Amino acid sequence: MSTAAQAVETRPNYLNATYGIKSWLLTTDHKRIAILYLISITFFFFIGGFFATMIRLELLTPAGDLMLADTYNKMFTEHGIIMVFFFLIPSIPATLGNFLVPMMVGARDLAFPKINLLSWYLYLLGGAFELYAIARGGVDTGWTFYVPFSSTYAHSHVVAAALGIFIAGFSSILTGLNFVVTIHRMRAPGQTWMRLPLFLWSNYATAIIQILGTPVLAITIVCVALERVLHLGIFDPKLGGDPVLFQHMFWFYSHPAVYIMILPGMGVVSEIIPCFSRKNPFGYVFIALSSVAIAVFGFLVWGHHMFVAGESLYAAMMFSILSFLVAIPSAVKVFNWTATMYKGSVTMRTPMVYALGFIGLFTMGGLTGLFLATLGMDVHVHDTYFVIAHFHYIMVGGAVMAYMGGLHFWWPKITGKMYNELMGKLAAVIIFLGFNLTFFPQFVLGYLGMPRRYYQYPPEFQVLNVLSSAGASILAVGYLLPLIYLLWSLKYGKDAGPNPWGATGLEWTTQSPPITQNFEETPIVTEEPYNYGRMPEATYVAE
Amino acid sequence: MSEHIVPRRIYVLVWVALLLLTLLTTFAATVDLGVLNGPVALTIACLKMTLVILFFMHVKYSTRLTWIIVLAAFFWLGILLTLTMNDYLTRHFLNYP
């Protein structure tokens, strides 16, 4: 053990400031809460991954021979619920966001530290309900809970699962609330809106969506629960109710929810690309405002999930046009990231590999979204594997890669340690290759007509399905590797120092790991948020 | 955030207005106004809400951020209602062939 590593351990920081399980479970330090979240969502990620494994195993053969059809329904339902509500929605905001938002505004903590801790406990409580539902036999409605199946006819543990999501939704709302108030009211002196790092703009936009959208999901779940338990027939056609109303209410949240899942990732990429290109972000204002534009426009397009559900043709046309428009701010970001790299000095460190993977895969996913926004095309590919491939390109190829990139970028700051760079890049490449092998065949499958949520399929689809399952196994290896080498780095990693990447941002001006109150004195911001032209080179040299 | 202390007189005046508007809306419901019954009731309710928001909830004396938040909340509620009704009200307007 080098003296540098010893120096990290003995110097006071937020990790060693207090000891004992109570000091963690009752902490109000946003950095510790971020770590608590990191552990919990990693746990749920692997649970969701287990269900994905079951799906891909079943789909190795055309016949439904691994499990019953009802069981398969539960597999994809639980995979969706866990991955969406217990991994993707909290992922970056609750981990990196919690850790970095106060530091990036120069504050000592978020506006409401106790509410932040409450948010984590609510997340756990929701997760407990979800695990209970799984343990008792699972839910088979699909993560979308469509009525009247979920409200009337399903025999599975709908209420427990829905309650878990409801509670986790409040966790999400509280996180968003905390971020909005912090960014509005706790910025350091001199830190104007146009001096905020792009990661903050993205998290701010995300927080707006969490605040405005999640409550509608909450009331929708309440209505389903009321219908199921008390027979208050709100969507019941026998009483004159409309099941499509459920879909309106559900997708009013669940479409903006996908922007909750991707916007923080875009913020991460906006931090990584300039750093590893040694160049300021091109079009800072456009990237910043495009985040807000996505947040606002994202609320106007939900009907594109309902083109074939029975909504009026006129409404479908409006939603289709609006869905095309919402792609524009995302495209603006992709152009700006690319322009940032142009004539920059690019180094391919692990975070950069993830960020570049993000740009390519997110672009593919986003473009295929335009296919789905086209009314005629959607009639053909709705409820097929085309849709599944589309959203996995964005959610896994995009959001998860960005999450991994962010984790690797800020790991030195969070832990004070460097991970093995070769392992980092290796895992990133394995993930990239495994991902494409898993999901690209699914575009073809969907276009050829293979429906989603089916546990059996015609034999001519088998080759593509086998390719997809093979890719999934590679992807699994890719995800397990960071678990190993990141944990390994905690004990054996090199001392990171305050700024191994030579990055801009208030968080990099502190020691690694930071002290509990983040800054000895409140910083005063006098410069623009990025000045890579004048930054010293990265101090970290990979071994 | 304002230190402004609203005089109690204002509260009492608003309270009286709210009571009168309640009586008004109850009475108006018993009069046949045709298609206007609904809009009249909603208008009176909106008026009452505005009084509560501006005076009881101090928004009249609050920061610009508070105003933005309140307006944004109603705007988003408007999105929910408008775009959904956009479907329901046109169900028979343009039919699938």
Add this chain to the structure above:
Amino acid sequence: MSQSDNLATMPAHAAAGNHGPLQHHFESLEQQRDASSVGMWVFLTTEIMFFGGLFLGYLVYRLSHFAAFAAASSTLNMDIGAGNTIVLICSSLTMALSVHAAAVGKRKTLLWMLGLTMFLGLVFLGVKGYEWHEKYVEHHIPGPNFVWHEENNPALAAERHAADVNPGETELFFSFYFAMTGMHAFHMVIGEGLLAWLFFKAWKGAFTPAYNTPVENIGLYWHFVDIVWIFLFPLLYLIDRHH
């Protein structure tokens, strides 16, 4: 769940703490008060969207099933509804007056006003309970026991044009009636809890002209719940009262 919980740990007269009510991550009491006010408003925004979903469903069905909604609505007692509305408006007045009392440092007035607000809220809930019981007696609670036609009361049936409308759609109205007033009542109960906590803190002398943010913020919550009822009353009780 209240924005003010985290402010409660540092009463104004804390002997050990050297900041009093100022929490360590804020630069000043001003910033703290401002932040918690913004926090409460953001929370109320989530509540607007939450209730908004119910209002959406109500709007969709009222337009498509107007006759049934009107008929079902006229089985509610309009005078009781109006009276309850007035009760709640009075409680908003007393809540506003309690905020005023806290701001000028009048502890006894604050306690009286908080107590009155709580009392009026309880009156409202009591009346609501009575109304629900009436609906229970009339078999108007949705579910397996729902009966629209008042077969054993032909006069009532005739008065309410019972035969004209679709019973299922009237059951739909009552689903919304119970969902909306139930959700509202639930929020009132939470409000009563918050007021009780405020009363307790006020009794201990926690609120001064320099620090009374919890009173303000819980006041905001209470007024919001009042506003929800301001809409529920005409929408549920006054659909079609001119026949």
